[in-house]
Amino acid sequence: MIPRTRNPEPVLITCTALLFAAAVYAVFFHAPAERVMGLVQKIFYFHLSCALVAFLSFTTACISGVAYLVSRDLKWDVLGAAAVEIGLVFTTLVLATGMLWGRPVWNAWWTWDPRLTTSLILWFIFAAYFILRAAVEKRQQRAAYCAVMAIAGFVDVPIVFLSARLWRSIHPVVIRADGVNMAPPMLTALLVSLAAFAALWGVLLRRRVRILAMAEQIRILEHRLDREPAQARRARY
Amino acid sequence: MRSAWLVIRKDLRAELRRPQAMIAMLFFGFLLLVILDVAVPAGTEITPETGAGILWVAITFSSVLGLGRSFDREKENHCLEGLLLSPLSPEGLFGAKMAVNCIFMGLAELAILPLFFILYGDAFLRSLPALALVLLLANSGFAATGTLFAAITAGADRNEALLPMLFFPLVMPLIAMAVRATGMIFAGAPLPEYSSWLQVMAAFTLIFTGLGFLVSRHIFRD
DSSP states (O other): OOOOOOOOHHHHHHHHHHHHHHHHHIIIIISOOBTTTBGGGGHHHHHHHHHHHHHHHHHHHHHHHHHHHHHOOHHHHHHHHHHHHHHHHHHHHHHHHHHHHHHHHHSOSOOOOHHHHHHHHHHHHHHHHHHHHHHOOSHHHHHHHHHHHHHHHHHHHHHHHHHHHTSOOOSOOOEETTEEOSOHHHHHHHHHHHHHHHHHHHHHHHHHHHHHHHHHHHHHHHHHHHHSOHHHHHHHO | OHHHHHHHHHHHHHHHHSOHHHHHHHHHHHHHHHHHHHHSOTTOOOOHHHHHHHHHHHHHHHHHHHHHHTTHHHHGGGHHHHHHHSSOOHHHHHHHHHHHHHHHHHHHHHHHHHHHHHHHOGGGGGGHHHHHHHHHHHHHHHHHHHHHHHHHHHHSSSOTTHHHHHHHHHHHHHHHHHHHHHHHHHTTOOHHHHHHHHHHHHHHHHHHHHHHHHHHHHHHHO
16 A cells, blocks of 8 residues: 655655756856866766766666565566666666767767767667566566566676777766866766756656556556456445 | 486477478578678678678577577477476576577578678688687577577567567677677687677676576566
């Protein structure tokens, strides 16, 4: 059952909206324009935030996949499906913002850079997750298959990256082991954006999990209603 | 271990009596090589890289036909349930199917390669020993991933087009590495130049074989 406690959602949504307003302010007024790229570079803050959130989603999906296979509790399947849905949306955003940024800066919408390749293949893998989800009818079976798909997809990512890295990369390395490679106000803007996107991710994930859990309950109720003998139903009305 | 060997022998014998998978793989592989030959403008010289790309397109697409067949036979008359009721463990079943797929792919390549050399020039022929190594690595990687997803799609309702859609995104890095390594081999590069590609290919194979064994119990249970 979905517990009927006080709904914290309005508070969460308000906080997320405020964080986004702060992020937009920080990006456009606090952080200086980049020396070479100028105004175009502003897209970087949201580009990286989307990438982080997508990664967060797929990690969640992989962990809940493992948790489902171990525990066989369908709530993990619901969490995994919600995470992959959101991850797919944000991966699409990463690819879109990356193209918008790449056109003026690299003079190409698309190159086969390791991170671009990795994001694209990741997008394909998790889009295939939904094709698989739609193709399996039985509930338990679908959950097990999807869990395996999420784990396999997650495991594939480092290999994709490694194989693509053997080609030359033109991506800027912003965060190295020995520190962050950017001006302090830019870092502030980035951190605020990251926080805003992480909050948005939390709100969306919560919503999707609730909706999917409700759909699940409706399915169970419908199933029970179908099995109830017609006679008993007539007697009740 | 012994029962897995029995499953391998059973599958090979069934294939020998009625070669469904092999015929599909070979015929499709030949067709692809001819289609790709038509697609290349007449008179253009095939560079080593292009040759490698053509070879791997043919191998990849023909292999998916064989992989898709690997659980077809078990779906008739509830054979899969029978196999799982036998003392054979799910891990053993996965291993046996993976080995069978590996063998089928190797056999299909034995026939696809000569046609490739006939159509695209026998200058590539001198690189055969190194190419065999790449093929071996790629076959086992394909077989590991392919068996895992063939088992999954065998349980799905609409499974004809499902396998390629699930399988190709995951093996894309393997295909990319195989094409690169093969291109270098065709160009006559020495082993140290492409050994890092082979290492990543081996890592891919190991990871997906391990994953397959770990989750086979869950896949076959449902």
